[in-house]
Amino acid sequence: MSKPDSRPLDCPSAQAGxxxxxxxxxxxxxxxxxxxxYLTETLPVSEELLALSGPARPTEVFRIAAPCATSGCKHFKANACTLVQRIVEGLxxxxxxxxxxxxxxTCRWFSQEGRNACLRCPQVITDKPNATAEEKRIADDV
Structure with missing residues (x-):
């Protein structure tokens, strides 16, 4: 019997810091x-890497993963990511x-919503300056 993965789940839409x-x-x-x-391997965030985003915010250019902040995140309620729930329902x-x-x-979105999250993930940009009203609603639950 294999040992269950004990790594923490990652947020697939994390901030650079x-x-x-x-x-x-x-x-x-x-x-x-x-x-x-999608890259063939992940790259640790560094100042040099973030500088490649030029004048744009790094989260407009890169998708960044980091350990899920759980209760420290505005999207985490009732032991679930409400952001991915809105993405699956709205996109x-x-x-x-x-x-x-x-x-x-290790992706929280995949762990929680499975294939449905992955089929929508390629259109998710963490910071999208030209987001539509519907995209803003999904992102911020407004």
């Missing part, structure tokens, strides 16, 4: 239809197969 943050994706696509290109899938994601084994 989070402890143990690492980049696992980069924004691709167009401004109207952004997508995440249509943008891919038909699971993306090649390096954090899936």
């Amino acid at each position: 989070a402890k143990d943050a690492r980049v696992y994706g980069v924004r691709t696509g167009t401004p109207e239809a952004p997508r995440v290109g 249509a899938p943008v891919v038909n197969a699971l993306p090649a994601c390096q954090i899936r084994s």
Whole structure:
């Protein structure tokens, strides 16, 4: 019998300054239809890496994972991530197969919502300056 994974779950939409943050994706696509290109390995967040975002905020360019803050996060209620619940309910899938994601084994969204989260994940940009009213509602539950 294998030992269950005891690693903490990761937030797949973390901020660059989070402890143990690492980049696992980069924004691709167009401004109207952004997508995440998943890296073949995660990269620890560093000042040099963040500088590659140029004048944009790093979270406009990179998808960053870090240990889930649980009760320290505004989206965490009743032992669940309400952000991924809103994403699954409010956004249509943008891919038909699971993306090649390096954090899936520790991803809170996948752990909680499974495949439904992964099929929507490539369209999620942590900080999206041109977000629609619906995207803002999903992101902030307003």
